Each structure stands twice: as structure tokens, then as C-alpha cells.
Amino acid sequence: MIKDYVKSRKYEWNTACFVPDLSDGAVLRRVVERFVELQGDSLAGGIVVREFEAFARRVDGTWRVIEVGDGQVSDLPAGVDPMELIGPLILAK
Numbered sequence: 001m002i003k004d005y006v007k008s009r010k011y012e013w014n015t016a017c018f019v020p021d022l023s024d025g026a027v028l029r030r031v032v033e034r035f036v037e038l039q040g041d042s043l044a045g046g047i048v049v050r051e052f053e054a055f056a057r058r059v060d061g062t063w064r065v066i067e068v069g070d071g072q073v074s075d076l077p078a079g080v081d082p083m084e085l086i087g088p089l090i091l092a093k
Contacts, residue, residue, distance in 0.1 A: 001019075002016070002017055002047060002049060003035075003050060004039060005044045006045070009038055016031060019049075032047055054066040056089055056092070066085075
């Protein structure tokens with residue numbers, strides 16, 4: 001996953017975020033260049049290559065990737081029980 005120090009372009013997953021094989025230099029370059037183009041003046045700090053950090057299954061059975069930040073810009077909303085996120089991950093098999 002390609003991102004800057006703050007944000008990803010997950011809504012442009014295939015063109016500016018996801019690199020399925022980092023050893024494919026042509027794809028890596030294309031995705032990074034598109035990410036930088038879309039971020040423009042909002043590019044924060046530099047380019048980060050990140051692994052997926054968590055997978056979760058929704059109530060309807062669909063699997064989703066959860067991007068977990070380092071705590072600087074991500075948090076659960078006030079009043080949300082952390083077990084609403086962690087519980088299903090623990091119970092998933």
C-alpha cells in the first residue's frame with residue numbers, strides 16, 4: 001500500500017494505492033507517480049510503503065482491509081467501545 005505520512009488514496013485503490021508485488025518496478029513506479037499526482041500540494045512528508053495490518057469480516061460475510069494508523073491521526077470516536085472493532089477480529093476464524 002502506498003501512502004504519504006498522513007493519508008492514502010484508497011478510493012483510487014488500483015491506480016494510486018495498491019501494489020500487489022513490490023518487485024514489479026514498473027507497477028510500483030506507476031502507482032507512486034499517480035499517488036503523487038493526485039496528492040499534489042497535500043503530499044505530507046513523503047512516500048510510505050505499508051503492509052496491510054488487519055482484516056475483518058463484516059456482518060454480511062464480506063472481508064475488508066482495515067488500515068490501522070500509528071495513533072497520530074487515527075483513533076476510535078469518543079464513546080465507541082474498542083471491542084466493537086477488536087471483538088469480531090478475535091472471533092473470526
